[in-house]
Structure formats: C-alpha cells, structure tokens
C-alpha cells in the first residue's frame with residue numbers, strides 16, 4: 001500500500017495515555033484505585049510507554065472548584081507505579097494549583113514524568129515548577145493549554161520560555177478541540193523553528209471536531225515526536241485522540257509506536273468503554289466545545305449549570321467561548337448560566 005505520507009514511514013513516536021487523568025474529567029473524578037490499576041496494567045501490557053495518573057486538574061486538583069476524587073493523587077500513583085513493568089507514570093501540574101511539595105510527593109509515590117501546564121500565554125508562571133521537576137530527574141514537559149488562543153509566533157515564544165526553564169518537551173495543547181490541521185501545522189512548525197533540536201515537541205488533542213487523529217498526524221508531519229491520546233477516547237469533552245484508532249492509523253502509515261494494536265483495542269472494548277458513565281462521543285455539547293473554542297473540561301460543569309438554571313448547555317458553552325473563559329474559571333460557569341437565566345426571565349434573583 002502507498003500513502004501520500006511516505007515521509008512518515010519509519011518515524012518513531014512516543015505515546016502517552018491520558019485515560020487516568022484527562023479521563024477523570026469524564027468520570028467526575030470517580031475512578032477507583034482498582035479501576036486505575038486495571039487500566040494501567042492493560043496499557044503497560046500493550047506497550048504504552050507513558051500513562052498519566054492524577055485528578056483531572058492534576059496535583060492539587062482536589063477542591064470544591066474541581067471536585068474530589070475517590071483517592072489522593074499519591075495513593076493512585078503509588079498503586080499504579082508499583083505494578084508497572086515498563087510504563088512510566090506521569091502527572092499533570094498546573095502551577096498555582098499544584099505545588100512543588102506535591103510534585104515531590106508524586107515523585108516519591110513513583111511518578112517519573114510531568115506535564116507542567118499553563119495557559120498558552122502564561123508560560124512565565126512555570127519556571128520554578130519546571131526547574132524543580134528537572135532537579136528531581138523527571139521527564140519534564142511544558143504544556144501550553146488552549147493553544148488556539150495564541151498564534152504561531154506567540155506559541156513559539158511561550159515554548160521557548162518553557163525550554164529556557166528546563167522543559168525537555170513542549171506541547172501544543174488543543175484543550176478545546178478547536179484546531180484544524182493547518183492550525184496545528186503552523187504552531188508546531190513555529191516551535192520547530194525556534195527550539196533547540198534536542199527539545200522534543202508534542203501534541204495533545206481533543207476530539208470535539210473529530211480532528212484528534214488528523215491533527216496528531218499533522219503534528220508528526222511537522223516534527224512532533226510525542227502524542228497524547230486516551231484509549232477509547234476517555235477524556236474531557238468528546239475525549240482525547242482515541243489511542244487505539246491512532247495506533248491503527250500509525251501502523252497504516254508506517255509510524256512506529258511500539259504498541260500492540262490488538263491489545264489496545266481489547267482494552268478499549270472490554271475495560272474502558274464499560275467504565276464510562278456516559279458514552280464519550282461528539283454529542284451536541286461536545287461538538288459545541290470544538291465549534292466555539294471552549295475548554296473541554298467545562299462540558300460537565302456546563303451541563304450541570306444548564307440543568308440548575310434551565311438554560312441549554314449549548315447556549316452556556318457558546319457564551320463561555322465568546323468570553324474566552326479559560327481553565328481555572330470554572331466558577332464562572334454557574335455565574336454565566338445564572339446571568340443568562342435572569343436575562344431570559346427564568347429566575348428573578350441571585351438566590352435562585
């Protein structure tokens with residue numbers, strides 16, 4: 001078989017599964033330790049080299065704003081890491097939410113890799129956390145969220161800052177699942193132009209416009225060597241790039257992942273899909289996230305606010321997109337829904 005992407009043949013990439021971190025959003029943080037271990041051992045057995053384990057919002061995520069998980073981050077990491085044969089456990093850390101003390105505790109529990117995540121214009125909030133991760137000897141990624149809200153030159157600038165703090169990989173993160181392949185192409189290309197050749201580039205997609213696979217392939221075409229996804233797409237919004245589908249596409253293109261496709265398919269079908277509280281798919285609201293450029297994590301919050309105030313979740317999401325709300329502004333979802341309900345005469349006062 002020949003494809004139009006002959007240049008991809010033989011390229012080796014590193015996959016990173018997000019089911020047990022981004023998937024926590026889709027499960028309202030209710031994944032048990034036993035479920036985590038079952039999923040993680042399946043990923044490890046299939047040869048996935050990295051898997052992320054934390055509260056959906058990462059270290060320090062347990063809070064009224066972000067919800068409480070069934071166990072502490074340390075308990076999850078320890079249970080999973082102690083059973084891994086080859087896979088490395090990673091964590092997410094948003095500076096301001098997670099602390100360096102929590103990063104050290106995660107390392108002690110067995111985490112060896114970290115995505116240090118900031119909004120795509122706020123890399124300068126991350127120098128201490130990135131430097132500390134490197135000091136601990138962790139595989140350290142700078143993770144630029146909501147990357148559609150910064151242009152290619154801006155992403156290159158932010159990525160270069162993160163590299164200067166010590167990040168070994170810079171990720172373009174399509175948190176809203178808004179990007180189309182050319183949006184990915186220009187941003188990865190711009191990073192490629194400014195970063196040291198030793199610095200890796202990664203892409204984290206959300207499947208809200210069903211572009212997770214196409215966008216990830218585009219990222220690889222432009223030089224990305226690390227791709228995030230999640231088996232069966234378990235993640236926020238319409239989920240992350242579905243990893244088993246992505247591995248199948250990589251095999252067709254001759255891109256080497258080192259992952260056993262059939263084992264991953266079985267894990268998706270037999271373990272992950274039965275775990276879902278709702279089918280993670282491009283439904284009306286998830287599609288709205290991608291269409292309006294809204295943070296995927298807001299999906300279930302907007303549905304809840306919609307039910308409470310009698311305003312369709314789609315309308316709330318469109319408004320959040322218009323206001324360019326970003327991660328950390330979850331409290332504004334209820335506020336926005338209430339304001340809309342008042343404007344529509346559905347409620348009379350703030351005590352509703």
Ligand SMILES: C[C@H](O)CC(=O)C(=O)O
Nearest residue numbers: 022056057145174175297
């Ligand atoms: C905290 C977010 O879920 C991080 C992420 O995965 C994204 O921005 O996408």
Ligand SMILES: [Mn+2]
Nearest residue numbers: 022175204236
């Ligand atoms: Mn995500």
